[in-house]
Amino acid sequence: xxxxxxRNVMALLGAAPFVAAVAARAESPKPAPRAEDVTSRDxxxxxxxxxxxxxxxxxxxxxxxxxxxxDKVVVINFMYAKCEGICPGITTNLVKVQRILGGRVGKxxxxxxxxxxxxxxxxxxxxxxxxxxKVGPGWxxxxxxxxxxxxxxxxxxxxxxDPLVDADKSNHIGNVRYGNEPLQRWAACPGMSKPEMIVExxxxxxxxxxxxxxxGEGK
Amino acid sequence: xxxxxxxxxTREKRSELAAKNRRELIAAGFKRRDLLKMGLLTxxxxxxxxxxxxxxxxxxxxxxxxxxxxxxxTTPFVEEMPRLxxxxxxxxxxxxxGPPPQVxxxxxxxxxxxxxxxxxxxxxxxxxxxxxxxxFQAKSHPEFSQPSTLWGxxxxxxxxxxxxxxxxxxxxxxxxxxPPDGQxxxxxxNSTTTHLHNGHTPQESDGHPCFFNDxxxxxxxxxxxxxxxxxxxxxxxxxxxxxxxxKESMHTLWYHDHRFDYTSQNVYKGMAGMFNLFHKxxxxxxxxxxxxxxxxxxxxxxxxxxxxxxxxxxQTDQLAFDLFNLDGILGDKMQVNxxxxxxxxxxxxxxxxxxxNMGPSRFYQFSIxxxxxxxxxxxxxxxxxxxxxxxxxxxxxxxxxxAERTDVIVDFTGLAGKTFYIENRLEQTDGRGPTGKxxxxxxxxxxxxxxVDQPAVADNSVNFDTALASLPAGQPYFYGFPDTTTPIRVTxxxxxxxxxxxxxxxxxxxxxxxPPRFAIKLNTAxxxxxxxxxxxxxxxxxxxxxEFQTLKINGQPPAVSGIVQAGRKDVLRLEHNMQAEVYFxxxxxxxxxxxxxxxxxxEDHAMMVLLEINDNGDLxxxx
Numbered sequence: 001x002x003x004x005x006x007r008n009v010m011a012l013l014g015a016a017p018f019v020a021a022v023a024a025r026a027e028s029p030k031p032a033p034r035a036e037d038v039t040s041r042d043x044x045x046x047x048x049x050x051x052x053x054x055x056x057x058x059x060x061x062x063x064x065x066x067x068x069x070x071d072k073v074v075v076i077n078f079m080y081a082k083c084e085g086i087c088p089g090i091t092t093n094l095v096k097v098q099r100i101l102g103g104r105v106g107k108x109x110x111x112x113x114x115x116x117x118x119x120x121x122x123x124x125x126x127x128x129x130x131x132x133x134k135v136g137p138g139w140x141x142x143x144x145x146x147x148x149x150x151x152x153x154x155x156x157x158x159x160x161x162d163p164l165v166d167a168d169k170s171n172h173i174g175n176v177r178y179g180n181e182p183l184q185r186w187a188a189c190p191g192m193s194k195p196e197m198i199v200e201x202x203x204x205x206x207x208x209x210x211x212x213x214x215x216g217e218g219k
Numbered sequence: 220x221x222x223x224x225x226x227x228x229t230r231e232k233r234s235e236l237a238a239k240n241r242r243e244l245i246a247a248g249f250k251r252r253d254l255l256k257m258g259l260l261t262x263x264x265x266x267x268x269x270x271x272x273x274x275x276x277x278x279x280x281x282x283x284x285x286x287x288x289x290x291x292x293t294t295p296f297v298e299e300m301p302r303l304x305x306x307x308x309x310x311x312x313x314x315x316x317g318p319p320p321q322v323x324x325x326x327x328x329x330x331x332x333x334x335x336x337x338x339x340x341x342x343x344x345x346x347x348x349x350x351x352x353x354x355f356q357a358k359s360h361p362e363f364s365q366p367s368t369l370w371g372x373x374x375x376x377x378x379x380x381x382x383x384x385x386x387x388x389x390x391x392x393x394x395x396x397x398p399p400d401g402q403x404x405x406x407x408x409n410s411t412t413t414h415l416h417n418g419h420t421p422q423e424s425d426g427h428p429c430f431f432n433d434x435x436x437x438x439x440x441x442x443x444x445x446x447x448x449x450x451x452x453x454x455x456x457x458x459x460x461x462x463x464x465x466k467e468s469m470h471t472l473w474y475h476d477h478r479f480d481y482t483s484q485n486v487y488k489g490m491a492g493m494f495n496l497f498h499k500x501x502x503x504x505x506x507x508x509x510x511x512x513x514x515x516x517x518x519x520x521x522x523x524x525x526x527x528x529x530x531x532x533x534q535t536d537q538l539a540f541d542l543f544n545l546d547g548i549l550g551d552k553m554q555v556n557x558x559x560x561x562x563x564x565x566x567x568x569x570x571x572x573x574x575x576n577m578g579p580s581r582f583y584q585f586s587i588x589x590x591x592x593x594x595x596x597x598x599x600x601x602x603x604x605x606x607x608x609x610x611x612x613x614x615x616x617x618x619x620x621x622a623e624r625t626d627v628i629v630d631f632t633g634l635a636g637k638t639f640y641i642e643n644r645l646e647q648t649d650g651r652g653p654t655g656k657x658x659x660x661x662x663x664x665x666x667x668x669x670x671v672d673q674p675a676v677a678d679n680s681v682n683f684d685t686a687l688a689s690l691p692a693g694q695p696y697f698y699g700f701p702d703t704t705t706p707i708r709v710t711x712x713x714x715x716x717x718x719x720x721x722x723x724x725x726x727x728x729x730x731x732x733x734p735p736r737f738a739i740k741l742n743t744a745x746x747x748x749x750x751x752x753x754x755x756x757x758x759x760x761x762x763x764x765x766e767f768q769t770l771k772i773n774g775q776p777p778a779v780s781g782i783v784q785a786g787r788k789d790v791l792r793l794e795h796n797m798q799a800e801v802y803f804x805x806x807x808x809x810x811x812x813x814x815x816x817x818x819x820x821x822e823d824h825a826m827m828v829l830l831e832i833n834d835n836g837d838l839x840x841x842x
Contacts, residue, residue, distance in 0.1 A: 040405030043532070048543060086719050157543025160720065161649060162755065173720035175545065175824060183401045185408060186542050187480040189825055190721030190728045197730040201480055204410070207400055208433070214732055 041184050048155045052148035054114075057126035057141035064152065068140075073205050074110045075178045077191055078158050080117040081129040086174045090191035091133045094176070097195045098136050100216045101202070106138020109202060109212070114152060115143040116169050157188075180205040290531040290552050293360045293559055296668040300561035303493060303523045306379035308346040308389070315349050315392050320439045331395075331432040332439060334423040337808055342443035344390040348381070352411060352432075352490070353396040359529070359552065360559040363536035368404050369489035370397055372413075376557045377525045377577075378474070378492025382506075382517070384499045385468065386461040388443045395432045406540040407488045408481035409434050415474045415494060416622060417604065417763065417789040419447045419467070422810025425763055428479040428827070429731035429811075444496065447765060451742045451806040452705075459502055466701040469766065470496050470504050471573045471605035471624045473525075479731060483548070483579050483819035487540055491577050493523045496605075503698070504607070508680035512697065514601075515571040515628070515680040522563075522570060526619075526666065527554050527577040545720050546756070547580030547650020547820050553643070553666045562668040567635040568678035569628055571601075578621035580818045582653045582757065582792075584645035584782075586616035586660065587629060587669075589637070593661035596639060599628040599683050606766055606787035607697035610690070611683050616644065616657075618782045620759035620792045622817040628683065631671045641667040650820065652757030652794070700787060703768055703802045705744040709838045711737070715760065715793060715816060715826060717753040722816065722826035725841055729827040735811060736828050740836025744804045746770070751793045758793040758816040758826065764808075767791070767801035774798070790817060805832050 038046075051065040062068055077094065079087040091113070098105050105111050115121035121129075126141035135141075143149070153159065158173040160166040176198060179186035185205050189198060196214040203211035312319045317328060322339050324332040355374035356366040372378030372393075383389060397409035410433045414426025423430070424440040432438035446453070446463025453464040472494040476485035495517065501510035506517035515521050528550030532539040541548045552559045576583055586595040599611040605624050617625045631637075644663035646656040683696075690696060716723045727736065739745060747767070749760050766787045769777050777785040784792060784799070791799050815827035828842065 038535075040403075040537075044405055044542065155543075157545060158720070161546055161651060171719065173545070174718065175720050177543065184403055184405050185400075186406075187408075187823065188543070188545070189480065190718075190723065192718075192721060193728045193825065194730045194733065196732050197728070200732060204408070204480065 041182070044184060044186075048157075050148075050151050050155055052144065052152060054142040054144040054148065055123050057123050057130055057143075059123050062142075068110065068112060068142075069181050071182050072110050073108060073178075073180045073202070074112060075176060075202060076112045076114065076156060077176045078114050078116050078153060078172060079129075080115050080169065081121050081125045082117070083170065083172075085170050086172075086191070088133070090174055090176070091129075091135070093192060093195055093198070094139075095134055095136070097198045097202075098139055100195060100199045100214065101212050102216065104212060105136065111139035113139070113141045115141070115149060116153065116172055118143045118146050118149040178202050178205060289533055290529075291362075291533045291536065293362045293552070295560035295665065296562045298361060298558050298561045300524075300558060300563040300667060301556045302518070303377055303380035303525075303556060304375060305518065306348055306350075306373075306381050308348050310346065312344070312347050312390075315347055316394065317392065317437055320344070320347075320390050320392070320441070329436045330439065331430075331436040332423060333430065334810075336423060336439075336441050337421040337810070338443055339441050342388040342441070342445065344441065345387050346389040348389065348391040349394070350379070350391060351394045351396045354398050354402075357489075357557065359531075359554055359557055363531065365536055367531070367536070367538035369538065370407055370485065371489035372474075372492050376489035376491075378490070380492065380523060381474075381494040383442070383444055383494060383496045385444050385446060385459065385463075385496065386499055388441070388445075391440045391442065392437050393432060393440065394437045395434050397434055399434065404537070406484040406542055408478060408485060410478060410481075411485060411490065412477045412479075413438070413440065413474055414477035414763070415440065415442060416472060416761070417469065417766065418442055418472060418494075419445060419764060419807065421808045422812060425810075425812065426474075426477045427811055428477050428482070428729075428813055429829070431478065445807070447804070447806050449807060452804070459498055464701055465503075466698040467766065468498065468503065468607070468698060469605040470602065470607070471523075471575070471626055472496055473575050473577075473622075473624065475577070479729075480823055480825075483823050484540060486577065486819055487529070487548075487579050488538070491525065491527075493525060493573070493575060495521075495523070495573070508678075513679065513681040515569050515678075520568065520570050520680070521573070523573045523575070524555050524667070525557070525575050525577050526583065527579075528552065528581045529554060544650065544820055545722075545824055547652070547818050549581055549647065549650050550579075553664060555641075555667045560666060560668070562670060564670050564673050565631055566673040566676045567631050567633060567671050568676060569630045569632065569680045569682070571680075572627050572629060574617070574619060574625045574627065576619040576621050576623055578817070578819050580621060580650040580820055581647055582618065582620045582645055583643045584616050584618045584657055585641050585643055585666070588640040588642040588660050588663075588665065590640060590661065591637075593659070595660050596629070599630075600625060600783070601628060601697070602626040603783060603786045604766070604788040604790055608783075608786050609695035609697060609699050610687060611696065612783070613683075618645065618792070620757070620790065620817075621819065622759055622761055623788075623790045623792065628680075630682075631669075632678065634671045635675065637671050639669045639671075640665040641669065650818070651755050655795070700768060701804075703744075703770075705804055707746045707802070708740060708743040708836070709840065710746040710748065711840050711842060712748040712750065713760075713814070713828065713842075714750045714752045715758050717756060720824075722753075722821045722824045724814075724826060724828050727828075728825045729813070729829050731829070735831035737830050737839045737842035738835065738837045739805045739830065739832045741809055741832050741834055742804075742806050743836065744802065747801050747803060749791055749793050749797075749799045749801070751795065751797050755795070756818075756821070757795060758818060758821060760791045760793050760814070761789060761817045762803070762814045763812045765789075765803050765805055767803045769799060770802050771800040772797065809833050
């Protein structure tokens with residue numbers, strides 16, 4: 001046996017404790033699945049939906065995959081409460097989307113906004129942001145440990161390939177990602193697309209017959 | 220390994236260190252379970268990409284999320300390059316599954332079309348084709364442990380090859396037999412729209428991104444195969460005996476899915492094929508080397524090659540799609556006609572190759588490499604995007620971005636027993652665009668091996684070395700370009716931008732539900748200015764329905780070379796900080812059309828303008 005001890009391994013890990021912390025927060029330990037048992041849906045989950053713990057703007061503790069994404073139709077974007085750039089415009093836009101979707105938000109279509117500055121964005125700060133923008137019920141704002149939100153941001157593809165731009169939160173990705181998790185149907189559009197078109201795109205996630213009308217659901 | 224593009228030295232060092240650390244971990248006898256517990260393995264079983272374990276650098280945030288699948292290494296040049304399969308036709312509509320085609324949409328019978336055929340009765344089809352879009356299994360390399368599930372036209376990839384003729388209208392009925400919801404293997408939408416790139420086709424048959432063909436339904440595409448100008452500027456019969464401007468002849472087209480939001484997924488999954496458009500009776504580009512332009516005869520010496528780069532999950536050898544990528548996807552497996560780095564055997568004579576870059580995002584610069592001394596063998600470039608230059612040009616290589624086509628003549632005369640490679644020498648390390656560096660011959664990626672070991676056969680095709688020498692100065696060998704004398708009615712500027720990851724044109728996004736963003740007056744000419752304001756990204760810009768001529772690139776008329784943007788095209792390769800001016804005429808058919816970036820990842824997020832041609836047009840210079 002070669003001379004690498006657990007101590008050396010921990011030194012490797014120690015060199016980037018951030019990473020260790022991140023890894024530790026990821027999926028609760030379980031035996032690694034055999035390749036033949038893993039479905040494409042599992043692969044998407046493993047790659048993109050770490051089951052980190054988050055807190056909603058109403059103070060509720062949730063697990064990202066288990067509680068927010070699994071078996072659901074979801075609409076996800078990133079923001080932060082003190083953002084003066086694109087967030088207000090996108091939030092206003094998504095509020096219009098929520099109005100068109102009516103009572104379905106929180107019922108069979110789930111909207112989530114994740115914080116890019118979780119160290120600042122307490123649940124209270126997010127609740128205030130939501131109230132200020134007239135966000136309706138059923139749309140959850142989420143914060144948590146910075147390492148977890150960063151992992152989510154990367155896992156969900158809200159990154160810039162240039163590390164310098166990527167580090168500048170005020171210049172963050174303004175897309176909205178939506179998907180039907182059980183159907184493995186995922187797409188994204190600009191957050192500043194017209195609300196009716198965003199609703200249309202959300203509609204394509206659903207089987208025909210259960211799609212929202214771009215003109216509004218009422219309720 | 221020939222199948223992975225060269226890394227830089229720093230990365231090499233990191234790679235070696237990482238490999239060393241990994242070996243130590245393995246040698247120490249840590250079980251997978253231990254590694255998982257220590258946070259060194261993801262639950263997918265991959266070593267976490269941290270510094271010291273991966274070749275990829277950490278970001279400034281200290282963590283790299285980097286689970287981009289990398290395919291397993293495969294032995295190159297072991298499998299034959301398939302030839303595309305020609306699609307047979309019916310002469311009677313009665314042979315089609317479903318009701319006979321009709322002008323108004325047959326909604327009751329399951330037709331997805333929502334707009335009347337403009338010219339079905341005026342240009343009645345002489346040939347009928349039926350395509351079934353469906354899932355199927357395919358293995359692109361024999362060393363893969365299992366096939367992947369692809370989606371394709373008639374259950375093959377690439378899809379069947381159409382052999383079409385000007386003056387011979389045709390109708391293609393596409394049945395959507397794709398799997399039910401939930402069976403897409405992780406990507407792909409079972410609602411489609413098929414675009415013939417770049418037919419002069421009425422809008423209802425063009426494959427508009429907002430017109431869908433849903434499962435269990437069919438969509439009839441009427442392709443009149445007419446020359447532009449046929450019912451406007453050139454209504455009288457030309458020398459080929461048909462109406463239209465002969466100089467608007469195109470020859471190498473392709474067809475692919477174009478579904479709003481899901482184009483990149485569906486095309487990557489296999490929904491693409493090619494379409495060869497000839498003139499009848501051996502005239503011009505007639506397919507017979509004994510007449511017309513005397514180009515190598517179809518099908519024996521006229522060879523379609525579809526290039527695409529793909530990634531296969533290293534654990535399962537399944538086709539893997541980078542689902543949440545916004546910038547552009549690069550594959551590490553270079554495929555030709557659906558096979559990874561295959562081999563093609565030729566006779567010692569001239570061949571016509573029709574090259575298509577299917578994407579999703581990579582740019583190529585192909586040369587023919589002679590491996591014995593790492594030199595390039597010159598070739599004749601004949602056309603751009605399926606449109607002949609005035610004369611072919613002798614070049615060292617050709618640059619092809621997504622959706623561009625190039626037809627070349629490669630002459631293997633007297634070279635029996637030799638081996639060549641099609642080599643991609645354009646360096647590209649991420650989906651944004653090539654770095655600009657053209658690698659030296661032999662330093663690039665070999666995509667296809669060509670062995671000159673087939674029997675010697677007669678070659679009656681034109682030899683451009685002698686043919687051009689005897690041509691009077693200024694006279695084209697092919698058609699020459701259409702005139703650009705029709706006065707420009709309006710000049711419009713299109714800025715291709717990236718706003719916080721959102722792909723925009725003039726700051727706006729496409730919307731299927733709104734009226735078109737601007738209108739072109741039927742049978743007029745316009746000048747369009749394309750500007751790349753997106754920083755580090757490059758964009759192949761594509762307009763449906765008509766071909767343009769490039770007036771200027773960065774203020775200068777474009778030179779004709781292997782990197783040519785001169786001539787007639789339908790994809791403008793908008794490189795870093797580039798500004799291009801192009802001249803269009805929009806004739807014969809009114810209706811809705813898109814203008815968009817053909818890096819299909821950008822297209823989906825949503826670098827596209829939905830416009831229309833109508834009777835009045837508008838004069839909006841910044842739509």
